[in-house]
Amino acid sequence: QVESDSEDILIVYLSRTGNTEAVAEMIRDEVDGEMVELELETPYPEDYDAIVAQVARENETGYLPPLKTEIENIQDYETIFIGFPTWGMQLPPPMKSFLNEYDLSGKIVIPFNTNGGYGLGSSIRQIEELCPDSKILESFSVRGGLERDGIYLDIKGDRREEVRAEAVEWLRNIGMQ
Numbered sequence: 066q067v068e069s070d071s072e073d074i075l076i077v078y079l080s081r082t083g084n085t086e087a088v089a090e091m092i093r094d095e096v097d098g099e100m101v102e103l104e105l106e107t108p109y110p111e112d113y114d115a116i117v118a119q120v121a122r123e124n125e126t127g128y129l130p131p132l133k134t135e136i137e138n139i140q141d142y143e144t145i146f147i148g149f150p151t152w153g154m155q156l157p158p159p160m161k162s163f164l165n166e167y168d169l170s171g172k173i174v175i176p177f178n179t180n181g182g183y184g185l186g187s188s189i190r191q192i193e194e195l196c197p198d199s200k201i202l203e204s205f206s207v208r209g210g211l212e213r214d215g216i217y218l219d220i221k222g223d224r225r226e227e228v229r230a231e232a233v234e235w236l237r238n239i240g241m242q
């Protein structure tokens with residue numbers, strides 16, 4: 066069992082079409098953490114094919130896009146939820162930038178994810194590599210949108226309540242509730 070006070074909890078997330086943000090809000094509602102969205106100094110293109118190409122290039126070269134988001138007091142947080150969509154079956158480059166820039170040694174790291182139906186890919190392994198000295202708890206992953214097919218925010222309405230129930234159960238299982 067993990068013990069945490071709400072002031073110790075940070076929820077860092079990346080979300081382009083709102084699905085991962087919806088899950089971040091559910092987590093905040095349950096654990097009362099602080100939410101921070103990752104934003105880039107130079108935002109990605111709006112166009113889907115253009116972002117897919119750019120992300121593929123960044124993954125290939127290992128380029129870490131500079132973040133506009135700054136978290137000054139990260140040392141105050143003991144538990145850090147990290148939320149991201151699956152991009153190219155990997156951890157999105159901005160989340161790689163975040164984990165590269167901030168030292169989460171000794172902290173509890175809890176991944177959560179939305180994807181187009183193909184799962185987490187290699188993202189958890191990448192988190193383990195980027196956070197070698199953190200305690201990484203069991204992750205939560207659900208189907209979100211599928212921008213390729215024109216499905217943007219899908220975690221809304223009845224689906225939002227379904228996902229909320231799953232998220233609450235997961236939080237209970239990992240001792241965060």
Ligand SMILES: Cc1cc2nc3c(=O)[nH]c(=O)nc-3n(C[C@H](O)[C@H](O)[C@H](O)COP(=O)(O)O)c2cc1C
Nearest residue numbers: 080081082083084085150153154180181183209210
């Ligand atoms: C650049 C890009 C690449 C994506 N690659 C994948 C993928 O490899 N596998 C998958 O299941 N979904 C993929 N998706 C779909 C997203 O993971 C899915 O729509 C997710 O719910 C988006 O979260 P968001 O609304 O928080 O941005 C991709 C989306 C984008 C924009």
